[in-house]
Amino acid sequence: MSTQVKITDTTLRDAHQSLWATRMRTEDMLPIVGKLDEAGYHSMEVWGGATFDVCMRYLKEDPWERLRLLNKYIRKTPLQMLLRAQNVVGYKHYPDDVVRKFVEKAAENGIDIFRIFDALNDVRNMKTALEAVKESGAHAQATVVYTVSPVHTIDHYVETATTLENMGADSICIKDMAGLLKPYRAYELVTAFKEALDIPIQVHSHYIGGLAISTYLKAIEAGADVVDTATASLAFGSSQPPVETVTAILSDTEYDTKLELEHLFDIDRYFEQVRRNRGFERGVTRITDMQTFSHQVPGGMISNLVSQLEQQDSLDRIHDVLKEIPKVRKELGYPPLVTPTSQIVGTQAVFNVLLGERYKVIPDEVKSYIKGYYGKPPAEIDPKIREKAVGDEKIITCRPADLLDPMLDDIKDEVEHYVEKEEDYISYALFPQVGLKFLKERKQEKDIFGENEEGVVKEEEEMNFKEIKE
Amino acid sequence: MSTQVKITDTTLRDAHQSLWATRMRTEDMLPIVGKLDEAGYHSMEVWGGATFDVCMRYLKEDPWERLRLLNKYIRKTPLQMLLRAQNVVGYKHYPDDVVRKFVEKAAENGIDIFRIFDALNDVRNMKTALEAVKESGAHAQATVVYTVSPVHTIDHYVETATTLENMGADSICIKDMAGLLKPYRAYELVTAFKEALDIPIQVHSHYIGGLAISTYLKAIEAGADVVDTATASLAFGSSQPPVETVTAILSDTEYDTKLELEHLFDIDRYFEQVRRNRGFERGVTRITDMQTFSHQVPGGMISNLVSQLEQQDSLDRIHDVLKEIPKVRKELGYPPLVTPTSQIVGTQAVFNVLLGERYKVIPDEVKSYIKGYYGKPPAEIDPKIREKAVGDEKIITCRPADLLDPMLDDIKDEVEHYVEKEEDYISYALFPQVGLKFLKERKQEKDIFGENEEGVVKEEEEMNFKEIKE
Ligand SMILES: [Co+2]
Ligand SMILES: [Co+2]
Numbered sequence: 001m002s003t004q005v006k007i008t009d010t011t012l013r014d015a016h017q018s019l020w021a022t023r024m025r026t027e028d029m030l031p032i033v034g035k036l037d038e039a040g041y042h043s044m045e046v047w048g049g050a051t052f053d054v055c056m057r058y059l060k061e062d063p064w065e066r067l068r069l070l071n072k073y074i075r076k077t078p079l080q081m082l083l084r085a086q087n088v089v090g091y092k093h094y095p096d097d098v099v100r101k102f103v104e105k106a107a108e109n110g111i112d113i114f115r116i117f118d119a120l121n122d123v124r125n126m127k128t129a130l131e132a133v134k135e136s137g138a139h140a141q142a143t144v145v146y147t148v149s150p151v152h153t154i155d156h157y158v159e160t161a162t163t164l165e166n167m168g169a170d171s172i173c174i175k176d177m178a179g180l181l182k183p184y185r186a187y188e189l190v191t192a193f194k195e196a197l198d199i200p201i202q203v204h205s206h207y208i209g210g211l212a213i214s215t216y217l218k219a220i221e222a223g224a225d226v227v228d229t230a231t232a233s234l235a236f237g238s239s240q241p242p243v244e245t246v247t248a249i250l251s252d253t254e255y256d257t258k259l260e261l262e263h264l265f266d267i268d269r270y271f272e273q274v275r276r277n278r279g280f281e282r283g284v285t286r287i288t289d290m291q292t293f294s295h296q297v298p299g300g301m302i303s304n305l306v307s308q309l310e311q312q313d314s315l316d317r318i319h320d321v322l323k324e325i326p327k328v329r330k331e332l333g334y335p336p337l338v339t340p341t342s343q344i345v346g347t348q349a350v351f352n353v354l355l356g357e358r359y360k361v362i363p364d365e366v367k368s369y370i371k372g373y374y375g376k377p378p379a380e381i382d383p384k385i386r387e388k389a390v391g392d393e394k395i396i397t398c399r400p401a402d403l404l405d406p407m408l409d410d411i412k413d414e415v416e417h418y419v420e421k422e423e424d425y426i427s428y429a430l431f432p433q434v435g436l437k438f439l440k441e442r443k444q445e446k447d448i449f450g451e452n453e454e455g456v457v458k459e460e461e462e463m464n465f466k467e468i469k470e
Numbered sequence: 471m472s473t474q475v476k477i478t479d480t481t482l483r484d485a486h487q488s489l490w491a492t493r494m495r496t497e498d499m500l501p502i503v504g505k506l507d508e509a510g511y512h513s514m515e516v517w518g519g520a521t522f523d524v525c526m527r528y529l530k531e532d533p534w535e536r537l538r539l540l541n542k543y544i545r546k547t548p549l550q551m552l553l554r555a556q557n558v559v560g561y562k563h564y565p566d567d568v569v570r571k572f573v574e575k576a577a578e579n580g581i582d583i584f585r586i587f588d589a590l591n592d593v594r595n596m597k598t599a600l601e602a603v604k605e606s607g608a609h610a611q612a613t614v615v616y617t618v619s620p621v622h623t624i625d626h627y628v629e630t631a632t633t634l635e636n637m638g639a640d641s642i643c644i645k646d647m648a649g650l651l652k653p654y655r656a657y658e659l660v661t662a663f664k665e666a667l668d669i670p671i672q673v674h675s676h677y678i679g680g681l682a683i684s685t686y687l688k689a690i691e692a693g694a695d696v697v698d699t700a701t702a703s704l705a706f707g708s709s710q711p712p713v714e715t716v717t718a719i720l721s722d723t724e725y726d727t728k729l730e731l732e733h734l735f736d737i738d739r740y741f742e743q744v745r746r747n748r749g750f751e752r753g754v755t756r757i758t759d760m761q762t763f764s765h766q767v768p769g770g771m772i773s774n775l776v777s778q779l780e781q782q783d784s785l786d787r788i789h790d791v792l793k794e795i796p797k798v799r800k801e802l803g804y805p806p807l808v809t810p811t812s813q814i815v816g817t818q819a820v821f822n823v824l825l826g827e828r829y830k831v832i833p834d835e836v837k838s839y840i841k842g843y844y845g846k847p848p849a850e851i852d853p854k855i856r857e858k859a860v861g862d863e864k865i866i867t868c869r870p871a872d873l874l875d876p877m878l879d880d881i882k883d884e885v886e887h888y889v890e891k892e893e894d895y896i897s898y899a900l901f902p903q904v905g906l907k908f909l910k911e912r913k914q915e916k917d918i919f920g921e922n923e924e925g926v927v928k929e930e931e932e933m934n935f936k937e938i939k940e
Contacts, residue, residue: 183687184723210706210715214684217653232760236680242755245680248763253654261764268757284752285712287738290702293718294731 005255006042006226007247008080008202010240011271012070013045015230018206018239020280022054026066028278030073032270037074039267040259042226043113046070047106048081052089053431056438064109064423071110078112078139085118085126086401090430091340093125093373097406098429100132105423107136115173115204117143119338122375123163124399134168141202142169146176146189147336148296149329151379154188158196171200171225176215177338178298179208179289183218190222202226205241208299209289212241213249220255231264233272237283238300244268295322301342308350317353324349331385332369333377344369362389372396418443475725476512476696477717478550478672480710481741482540483515485700488676488709490750492524496536498748500543502740507544509737510729512696513583516540517576518551522559523901526908534579534893541580548582548609555588555596556871560900561810563595563843567876568899570602575893577606585643585674587613589808592845593633594869604638611672612639616646616659617806618766619799621849624658628666641670641695646685647808648768649678649759653688660692672696675711678769679759682711683719690725701734703742707753708770714738765792771812778820787823794819801855802839803847814839832859842866888913 016024029046036044047067055063071079086093088102103114114133118125121144133140142164144157161172172193174181181189186203193201203219205212205228216227228240235242247259275282289299297305302322309315325337328349335341348366352358368374370381370389373396386395396403407429415428418439428435486494499516506514517537525533541549556563558572573584584603588595591614603610612634614627631642642663644651651659656673663671673689675682675698686697698710705712717729745752759769767775772792779785798819805811818836822828838844840851840859843866856865866873877899885898888909898905 183719209718210683210712211719213680214687214719217684217687232755232757236755242680242760244760244763245755248679249653249681249684261760265757265761265764268760272757282754284754285702285706285715287702287735287742290712290714290731290738291735293714294735 003223003254005220005224005250005257007243007257007259008043008045008204008226008228009036009039009041009230009243010045010204010228011036011230011234013047013049013051013082014204014228015234015239017050017054019234019237019283020275020278022050023058023278023280024274025059026061026069028274029066030069032267033070033073035263035267035270037077039077039263040257041077043078043080044074045080045082045115045228046074047079047111048083048089048115050089052427053434056427056431057434060438060441062438062442063427064105064421067106067109067111079110080113080115080141081106081111083114083116083129083133085116085129087118088129088430093400093404094430095404095406096128096401097408098426099128099401100135101408102426102430103129103132103136103138105426107133107138109423111138113139113141115141115143117145117173117175118375119145119341120335120375120377121145121160123160123167125375125401126164127167127399128401130164130167130169139170140168141171141173142167143173143175143204145336145338146174146181147178147334147338148180149334149378151334152336154192156378157189158192161193162196165197165199169199171202172197173202173204174219176203176205176212178296179206179211179292180296180298181205181215182211183214186215186224187218187222190219190224194223200225202228204228206238207236207241207283208238208285209292210285213245216241216246217249220250231268231271233268233275233282235283237285237289239283291322295326296337297322297325298337298342301337301346304343305346305350308346312350312354314354320353321346321349324353328352331382332366333379333381335369335377340365340374341369344374359385359388370395373400375400415439473693473724475690475694475720475727477713477727477729478513478515478674478696478698479506479509479511479700479713480515480674480698481506481700481704483517483519483521483552484674484698485704485709487520487524489704489707489753490745490748492520493528493748493750494744495529496531496539498744499536500539502737503540503543505733505737505740507547509547509733511547513548513550514544515550515552515585515698516544517549517581518553518559518585520559522897523904526897526901527904530908530911532908532912533897534575534891537576537579537581549580550583550585550611551576551581553584553586553599553603555586555599557588558599558900563870563874564900565874565876566598566871567878568896569598569871570605571878572896572900573599573602573606573608575896577603577608579893581608583609583611585611585613587615587643587645588845589615589811590805590845590847591615591630593630593637595845595871596634597637597869598871600634600637600639609640610638611641611643612637613643613645613674615806615808616644616651617648617804617808618650619804619848621804622806624662626848627659628662631663632666635667635669639669641672642667643672643674644689646673646675646682648766649676649681649762650766650768651675651685652681653684656685656694657688657692660689660694664693670695672698674698676708677706677711677753678708678755679762680755683715686711686716687719690720701738701741703738703745703752705753707755707759709753761792765796766807767792767795768807768812771807771816774813775816775820778816782820782824784824790823791816791819794823798822801852802836803849803851805839805847810835810844811839814844829855829858840865843870845870885909 052063055061116126116129130140144160201224203224205215229243229246230240232242232244244264247257250257288302329345351361367389522533525531558564586596586599600610614630671694673694675685699713699716700710702712702714714734717727720727758772799815821831837859
């Protein structure tokens with residue numbers, strides 16, 4: 001039995017989303033994708049997550065066009081994306097027809113592996129996405145989001161993962177977005193998964209406080225099949241661990257990744273130049289990242305809380321807020337602290353502290369969460385808090401998306417004038433304002449510069465491609 | 471059997487030597503030493519290495535005075551120093567009387583644990599230091615310097631460590647100054663040491679390319695008793711791994727350090743302020759650090775080579791030099807690449823590449839090394855190179871310091887006028903120029919400001935001490 005460990009490279013998606021605010025451009029990617037393709041990765045995560053939104057909103061790039069180009073020049077390595085289940089690549093639940101059409105088109109344009117996750121680990125929220133991926137013929141990787149709480153036991157995770165396997169998942173990802181997964185816990189968890197499941201196990205950790213490399217090591221000893229890394233200059237800090245270190249640790253052991261260090265160094269030298277040219281900082285570990293070890297509040301969430309408190313001239317209350325968060329989290333049924341639940345818990349905790357009376361004010365998003373519109377919380381919500389928040393209002397117990405009407409047929413008229421391809425309708429359906437603005441501006445530009453403009457772009461791309469091959 | 475792992479904190483010595491060019495001042499230390507003392511560390515490395523030299527040369531501080539103050543305010547935690555064996559705290563071999571007097575006075579002023587190392591692992595170079603420490607009643611920790619070569623096998627290390635145990639060492643330190651020790655190799659090495667030796671094993675790694683945390687984890691699984699860490703804001707990069715992460719990893723396992731995270735965070739918040747106030751950078755891992763994995767050349771050595779080549783307008787030859795280094799190292803008997811052998815190998819490699827003919831020029835220090843004046847190389851020196859370098863000149867096979875006459879009696883007259891305490895003679899013996907300049911300037915200052923000046927300093931110290939206790 002080969003125990004060679006496989007590597008998913010996240011440099012083109014999660015790494016720059018974590019460290020560079022998702023600002024890597026397609027033109028930054030193209031000169032190096034040939035080298036990346038030759039590295040021998042199991043897969044490359046290149047799309048999804050925040051990249052779709054940021055492409056249109058800030059980079060004035062068509063996310064579909066990026067995917068087509070990557071798929072054109074990455075010929076050997078499977079392309080992977082992060083799919084937020086019913087949230088697709090946005091921040092709310094979309095109707096099933098949008099989820100299905102998105103997956104169909106993403107697969108058609110080159111995505112080979114879809115990593116599907118839901119913030120609450122509510123498998124109902126992953127159902128449509130999973131089905132759609134299976135229908136597309138692509139690999140459906142289902143995710144369990146790792147967190148620490150009395151209900152998030154090993155048994156709980158095995159149960160969730162088994163359900164996902166039975167729903168058709170081709171592999172399971174343990175997603176440790178907050179860098180909370182400790183090495184010996186990872187060992188236990190992966191051991192339990194390997195015993196209970198027949199499909200491969202992948203581990204996705206963020207470096208944050210410095211656990212991740214050791215966590216991978218113990219996960220690998222327990223049988224993890226694939227781990228996620230990034231190139232050194234986009235690793236560490238809030239990003240993934242560096243591929244070079246993981247490769248060095250495993251070289252000449254039964255787990256050897258078979259990646260070549262010199263090849264990886266060439267890749268990193270390129271990205272180090274991009275980093276410097278663009279003025280982005282390296283990933284580092286700060287004291288706030290370390291504090292995660294004691295209160296389990298992710299570093300990114302602390303930064304948000306600090307901003308919120310500064311706006312209220314109340315930064316001195318940060319320690320009270322950090323103490324309040326575990327209480328609120330417990331009362332709300334121990335949601336993992338990841339978008340959007342981190343905002344839900346964080347905002348409520350800030351209100352509770354600043355107003356001097358707990359739950360005196362309850363924001364709408366907290367009420368929606370309590371009413372079940374985000375899915376089923378991991379544990380029961382405190383009945384007293386529920387009563388206070390929503391009184392006699394109806395709590396939904398169905399899959400939230402069951403309440404959403406199909407939307408694709410209805411929006412056709414609204415954007416028909418700006419659409420060039422079927423995918424454009426999906427961009428608009430997901431982000432009506434940002435998508436429409438993007439499509440309009442694209443059309444304006446074409447109207448001014450004519451079709452030539454596209455011709456010029458194509459030529460540049462070919463040039464870039466030649467550079468890659470040298 | 472308790473397997474609780476003990477922690478040596480290097481923040482006040484190795485960490486700032488590695489990241490802040492040894493520029494932490496005593497005044498930066500005093501406000502926090504009370505908290506450090508309460509942390510529950512096995513020991514605190516606070517003295518030795520480059521700190522002695524830098525105190526006098528750049529900070530205009532008396533290193534002995536620093537030690538006395540630290541010893542005054544650190545009451546529970548054993549104080550540790552790095553002793554460069556026959557090089558004491560300098561860069562060349564000193565006569566035995568200097569080594570003995572230095573150790574006697576260091577112990578008298580508060581050092582409880584002496585970590586003794588020699589760059590070549592030549593136990594003869596450690597003999598006098600070991601004896602002196604034993605005589606002083608302090609703990610003598612002997613060191614094996616870790617490196618990678620065909621002769622540095624596990625057996626070789628076990629043999630060296632056994633010899634050191636038989637010479638009276640109270641514990642053994644595995645010193646991985648270049649961040650080369652991989653986790654599974656550490657596991658093998660510590661396992662072999664625990665089987666062969668009866669004394670405790672301590673592991674000292676530098677983070678560099680990111681191995682160290684995982685290396686500690688596997689070393690600990692193999693039975694390592696103590697590991698070296700630094701506070702987060704002085705960890706990572708060329709420094710030690712962070713204590714917070716190691717503590718988090720081991721908490722709730724059989725290896726639990728029993729350190730309290732909140733207490734460690736308080737300490738780190740203090741040092742993070744010092745770091746910001748003084749404008750020092752965090753420890754980070756760069757591509758040059760990663761390259762260590764393929765050619766074993768330490769990152770710091772690469773930086774030196776780059777400067778050397780830049781001065782010769784030949785930076786384009788760096789890759790040739792990196793390829794030349796392993797050859798030169800082999801020909802010179804596989805010395806570990808650490809001061810001063812890293813300069814010896816590096817300089818010769820640069821000459822070999824730039825002059826277009828290997829060993830066309832051989833610098834004096836390389837000749838000295840070949841003649842045995844640094845000690846016995848780990849393997850035989852290539853006879854052809856030896857012939858070319860020193861021809862028929864005599865090779866010494868004795869302990870180099872056997873050829874050095876005692877010096878303390880002879881220097882008394884030279885500095886008597888400036889000396890306040892016996893320790894000042896040692897400072898001068900170790901660093902004649904720097905030491906004399908320091909002693910002279912101190913006297914000048916006192917002559918101008920009178921004895922009051924000392925009174926003022928004392929008062930400030932007392933004030934600092936009160937702050938600590940809050
Ligand atoms: Co991630
Ligand atoms: Co060191």
